[in-house]
Amino acid sequence: MVPIRVFEDERGRFMETFRREWFPWVNWDKIQSNRSDSKPGVLRGLHYHLYQVDYWYVPRGVIRAGMVDLRPSSPTYKAVQVIEIGEANNTGVFIPVGVAHGFVALTDATLMYMVNNYYDGGQDERGVAWDDPDIALPWGVTQPLLSPRDQQNRRLRDIPPEELPR
Secondary structure: OEEOOEEEEOOEEEEOOOOHHHOOOOOOOOOEEEEEEEOOOEEEEEEEOOOOOEEEEEEEOEEEEEEEEOOOOOOOOOOEEEEEEEOOEOEEEEEOOOEEEEEEEOOOEEEEEEEOOOOOOOOOOEEOOOOOOOOOOOOOOOOOEOOHHHHOOOOHHHOOHHHOOO
């Protein structure tokens, strides 16, 4: 996570939300920036990538971000983390390759995110069920609004090993 410094005066606020040098180990040659707007109760995820990192920043509203490490070689394999980010917690969140991630909007919220690969039509878009009991992310919601794609996400135990991070 990256704490975002805010410079504020009577005119308003200024802040740097991303700097390449914060993540020098990532190849940022192909950078793409995206925006997602969500209503309260919308849950997006869990998604994971085999070839792409994400960097999230919430300029408006509040989300509860959930992550689980799916990298078998990682010392934090299957560890989960939940963090609220947005107006009350002005933080940028770096999500490595192989870490499943998603969020539930607690308010009307805007998520700005950068990735280090261009969208490829779904070749690197993978998913895990948001409510997988083996992962047990504490979302704090029971009936979120999901996309048709996210409704089809399988439990981790049902995903073939060749479709998971190595």
